[in-house]
Amino acid sequence: MPMNMQPQPDFEMRGNRFQPLTWQAMTAEQQAMTRAVLDGKRGSMQGPYNVLLRSPEVGQLAQQFGAQTRFNSSLPLALNELAILMVARDWTAQFVWWAHRRIAEEAGLSTALIQAIATGQSAPEDLLPEVRVVHRFCSELLRHKQVSDATYAEAVSHFGERGVVDLMATMSYYTLVCMSLNVDGYPLPEGAHAELQTLT
Structure with a gap:
């Protein structure tokens, strides 16, 4: 099923200077990053992700790096x-x-x-x-x-x-x-x- 045909994920985001993004306002790259975070062990968009979504290529790399450091450290x-x-x-x-x-x-x-x-x-x-x-x-x-x-x-x-x-x-x-x-x-x-x- 194409990504844009998948059900909208359920999530909440907070922010201040970076106003919380909604699913509808996201680009395809931002939606892909959001799904990657939600499908991982964190399962939440709380924390830095609302900020990092503004540069989704950087954000995608960062969230992968973060998952490695948090869940797979030696x-x-x-x-x-x-x-x-x-x-x-x-x-x-x-x-x-x-x-x-x-x-x-x-x-x-x-x-x-x-x-x-x-x-x-x-x-x-x-x-x-x-x-x-x-x-x-x-x-x-x-x-x-x-x-x-x-x-x-x-x-x-x-x-x-x-x-x-x-x-x-x-x-x-x-x-x-x-x-x-x-x-x-x-x-x-x-x-x-x-x-x-x-x-x-």
Whole structure:
């Protein structure tokens, strides 16, 4: 059946500067990207997709990259979510933090560590070694735009070179997500409240 003959998918989008697109207003390329997102594991158009649809070729590549980093990373879920939270905190990206804090908690990331990230405090001392090295790697890369030899070596010893690349990939994709949502001024869902304060 041709794409334009398929039933219209059921979805909701939100936006601010980028006004939410409707199915009828979309081009064929935008509709194809929307179907790809909805047919994947995310199954929702919440988040950056309303923004990324404005450049559907970029958006299609980005959503595929995002699906890989979120669902197929070689890193354990809790560590991948740790990286996402650290990027969200760095950008004060309220929706990303709101959405992924819950996933991180369910994956087993400690509440104390999540709270320390939220408030810009030092990490707790009792972290598992693999958690500490991801926290250190992300902290150095976000703050200094590079990592020390010791931090790199420790990351490779825990996760291999593939793990280091997967970690950077997650950070880079969620940087795009945070940029998109911050430029849009993306609204939180009804009833949700901003959980991050601006750090000085």
